[in-house]
Amino acid sequence: MSDVRWLSAEEQQVWRAFMTAVTKFTEHLDRQLQRDSGMPMAYYEILVALSEAPERALRMSELASVCHSSRSRLSHAVARLEKEGWVVRQACPSDRRGSIAVLTETGFRVLEQAAAGHVTAVREHLFDVLTPDQLRSLAEISRAVDAGLTVQCAKVRREEFADL
Amino acid sequence: MSDVRWLSAEEQQVWRAFMTAVTKFTEHLDRQLQRDSGMPMAYYEILVALSEAPERALRMSELASVCHSSRSRLSHAVARLEKEGWVVRQACPSDRRGSIAVLTETGFRVLEQAAAGHVTAVREHLFDVLTPDQLRSLAEISRAVDAGLTVQCAKVRREEFADL
DNA sequence: CGGCCGTTGTTGAACCTTCAACCAGGATGC
């Protein structure tokens, strides 16, 4: 257990700088959306996903995977979005278990409004403060981290299988 | 209002890759800590901050600023940590409004345990998947984003003053 | 001193997320 590879002083610096930036950044975006459009970022992303889908509709499970959200979370979220009148749920014709979330016209207009402020904030605090080189790096880094997590999760799933 | 500088296709790709990576990464860390040590990452960071402070003690307001946390959040969090016996609150001798959070011996040991798994996860999914060059980039990028947010917040505060 | 304002910290309500439990419907094997 004591064979932990602790972080060096420089590594700690990088790590903390990273976490600070990410925390402040996402907090800023979240607050902006909440203040200007009355929804947290997770809900905004649900609306975006729906708006880009054919017919502006997606099955709950697909929507969950597109949004990197758990089924449960999505269920609660869509319930709220439905109460606002931004989304409606329809029965799925091909699978009677299924539920299809559809973006309403009202929801689409709300999304358009929200997008303006959100994109502006993203540009202002991410794209405007980075050089083109840094942006390319960020893309690479993001893909590497994502890939690392995906591999790891596959490995964990294999181990779970091994347990049974 | 329509003078929004929307994102180009490439910019959108970078933006989504970034958000996906960050979301998955923080979610992974949070889940790891919750599972193995029974605390969310925000609470872990409170314990870390206390452990590094002289006497392992900090005033609530300082603790809040070190952890980038609101007073309210910290108050709730410390209440929970106190219930676990990991932290105790003492009156501040120099300022009778003040409250001082102190890490207990139990809390310190819990933190040591938690740190092993946490640092391992961070190394595995961040440091191990990035090249030294990418790490240097990431540090720069983080600092740039952080700086951009800090400037912006200062500007907002000035505008609030202007309103009055 | 006494009034006023800013700071410190807590509280409760509302909201969001997580987790475990659950129901209903498909899919598979006998």
Next chain:
DNA sequence: GCATCCTGGTTGAAGGTTCAACAACGGCCG
């Protein structure tokens, strides 16, 4: 057909965060 298992989706409770309101204290200036 039916027993079994897996999948899709919802629900309620527990825990975390946010926001607004508040109480208590310090600091400042008349």
